Amino acid sequence: MTVERLTQPVLITLALVALAVFALISGLDPVLLGASIIIAAQPLLLAAIGEMVVEKSGVLNLGVEGMMIIGAIAGFAFAVESGSPWVGFLGAALAGAALALVFGVLTQVLLSNQVATGLALTLFGLGLAALIGQPYSGLKPPAFGSLDIPGLSDLPVVGPLFLSHDAVVYFALGLVIAVWLFLGRSRPGMILRAVGENHAAAHALGYNVIAIRLAAIAFGGACAGLGGAYLSLVRVPQWNEGMTAGAGWIALAIVVFGAWKPWRVMLGAYLFGGVTILQLNLQAANLTPLWLLAFGLFLFAIWRTLTSRAGPIELLLLWLGTIALGTWSAAYPISIQAQYLSMTPYLVTIIVLVVMSADRLRANQNAPASLGQVFHKSG
């Protein structure tokens, strides 16, 4: 365990360095790539960190997509009407929380099934957003500039990568830290986790399970709303019906991918954003996706080597395989239908999910035990 703890940051750093080297030899600019990935990851990160808190309180809300799209239109509408993107983000958070509370009341007070209610929430949210959004298609939102710090933002590499983003990027980072501190270090956070672990026991201790869960659900909705608004105000920026295009579902996957830990959720959001962006960039740079596969194998080989769990034969095979695949993809660039490329993020999630869950002890440590179960005082 201790070896793993030590190697984790080392591994991530190594992976990043490897990614940068890979990008460089492929003719991609790692700095620009990094900046794009950060933007692509924001909606996912915001929605996922919110959903993580919800799930930590023992509630599974599958309506993330619906809350995101409501946030996207509410943010857009408030920003256009007020002329200020800040008002837009605020409005998006409120709208997301309001919609989430519909789910909250249904599942917590009226004890409806969470899976079905979450799906209905998505259906309702998509429709409502489209309805509200009709007068807003074709408009331009007020610009939401990046926070350029004079002098610092112009630094090479560090500047464009870390110091010239918009306020939401820093806010999201702050949110991750805040959630991390809240869940791990604060008393209310412990109570929230207790509610998620065993609601009957938490209730017996005198905590108001329903109120705590409602608060978590509203927080999750607000975060999803912000994530949606980031799409319509920054990443695209415009309003289109159905513009979230499945991002809410990915956010749900990221929570599990991140094993309900804030930093891992953040890593997951960046990985997802990264695969999406990389996939497009590889095409633009005219590279075959086999490269990506070879690269993945390369990272896996490093991981197996460093965690020193694998036998020498496995390591030898892994490294030989990596080299062979790398050489092959360099020598015979073959084209693959775009659809297979688009599958990669989903397949990667499944693989990561499996690798992570395979270690039963570690996976179960963090999964909230009462996730998705109906709570009623009479038991």
Add this chain to the structure above:
Amino acid sequence: MLILERRPAPSRFLQLATPVLALIATMIAGGILFAFLGKNPVEAIRVIFFDPLFDSYSRSEILVKAAPLVLIATGLAMGFRAGIWNIGAEGQFIIGALTGGAVGLAFYGTDGVWLLPLMALAGALGGCAWAMIPAILKIRFNANEILVSLMLVYVATLLLSAMVSGPLRDPDGFNFPESRQFHDSATLPILMAGTRVHMGILVALGVVVAAYVILARHLLGFQIRLYGQAPRAARFAGVRDHILIATCLGISGALAGLAGLFEAAGPVGQLVPALPAGYGFTAIIVAFLGRLNPLGILLAGLVMALTYIGGETAQFSLQIPAAAISVFQGMLLFFLLAVDVLSTYRLRWQGRRAA
């Protein structure tokens, strides 16, 4: 304050009365919504809920629309009862259409009554195999089946798109991404001339009856219910959870795959990228609205189909935007889910107790 108190047994009367209550509430709320959009609310509600019932073609289309929903939801309900959450029925639906459809295309132009059953078998097996992925990953690696099955929906959608623009593409179709149209022996027989009511609807009805019998009478039904309520007790009673997980996911996958094939070989008549119309997701809601009971699911599927057909009619006859229709459907679901509580719990007024 008002509190909920669990009834000793669900109220029979309210189980039947609550959906009606929800419908009335939806009509009122929906009416307000339509009035707000400047439409005549009474007319809108009439068009959505009643007109389709009095038009023979709309009635037949309700059956066409309800069949895949009921078929999938029946399979899902078994798993849900056991606490196994297959929410990737949409993916299994697609793979079923793909494998079954591929068989039909492989025997293109071949006559024979054996072809359709073979396609149905291939579709069911395909869906089942796709559902086995989350099953095996859950059994072997303890991976969460909700997420694996959900991720596989996207993979399946892309696979369908790749297949119809690759190996299964119509050779005479100018490279457009769609397969040939199935020939006559590979197309489901139509039961009523001039409509799209196909053989698959009868199969769906048969499956409902079979599922009802299994859940109520068969040992498997007992094991499923027991496992869902008390997994530990179930293990003591001899339920082997690996087998149960595989069975539940396998059955729901097979039924979803069958539904997919019926959709491809029935109303659509070919493989197209747009084949999945969200049935797999809607069926989850249908399963819950039907209270995970096959007969309830049959009814819920029909009501759901009614709102789709009526919604389309309202869209073109009253020019109500499509978005308003889905808001309306969302409200209906919320109300149905909300009032459901009344049949298992009763409302009681009670003074505040000291905590």
Add this chain to the structure above:
Amino acid sequence: MKFVKTLAAVAALALAGPALSDGHEPMKVGFIYVGPVGDFGWSYEHDQGRKAIEEAFGDKVETTYLESVPEGPDAERAIRQLAQSGHDLIFTTSFGYMNPTLKVAEQFPDVKFEHATGFKRADNVSVYSGRFYEGRTVLGHIAGHMTETNTIGYIASFPIPEVVRGINSAYLAAKAVNPDVSFKIVWVNTWFDPAKEADAANALIEQGADVIMQHTDSPAAMTIAEEKGIYAFGQASDMKQFGPNARLSSIIDNWGPYYVARTQAVMDGTWESTDTWDGIKPGLTEIGEFSDKIPAEVQASAQAIIDGIVDGSIHSFTGPIKKQDGSDWLAEGERADDGTLLGMNFYVEGIEGELPN
């Protein structure tokens, strides 16, 4: 410009057409759209065409539309509901409606159907589409002139002939004026996903593209181009409001005149099943106003190409052209026939990367 043209066409037809308002029931014209009418791309332009009909015929027609109709199993019912409710002429405006349209048409022999972008006809089913590749020749010409990095980014949807044709014609036109030009092509595998299209635009810009072309429906790439200070072209719709500085020109699908003409034909009883593939000349494919960012001489040469296409002296695919693998396709002076164009599944020589197939 577009509206003026439409109005002119409308006015001409309205004047030419015989008076019909003698107490008849208004003729009913129905439309099926694949997206929402507010997509500012494909469905939006079809709806503009519908409005052109209303404008031209006033209360002699009644138009109806169903929006966001998925191309799957629900399409047939939607079309049939229009047919059953007394519509005389029905436009189904997406490729995926082809077989459903034919099925319904068989059951309603008295109703006239018009299917966009398909290839199957029947006695009461016409097909129609635009030669949008002609427009791409013009845009490719402008792009070849305007790029400074010699890199043009192209956001493509699906590798169907329609899209491949567009890439080839744009590339040939750009190459003709700029031998150093190279195309970076990203397949996003969707017609409409603003976030993905925006990401693709960013990826292309990072790869050095300073002019973006697109064959997807949302204005996301235009918005990104505006933000990054590079150039782009409107697709299907003008999209000027999304990139006042970035937009150089656009391909506008101008369905209005065709829709008005077909409605008129049904009124007159002269409607026949036809196969229409109209380009710039009949006005179905329209080139949006040139931006003043384009130097005057380039505007002039682009206009010359438009004129050449109109008078028939220029064809987008005129030999000598080789295929990507180096094999001969068109000999010197030879023009591509429609059959090859309709089934085009290869890149022309010089385009890098392999066509996903």
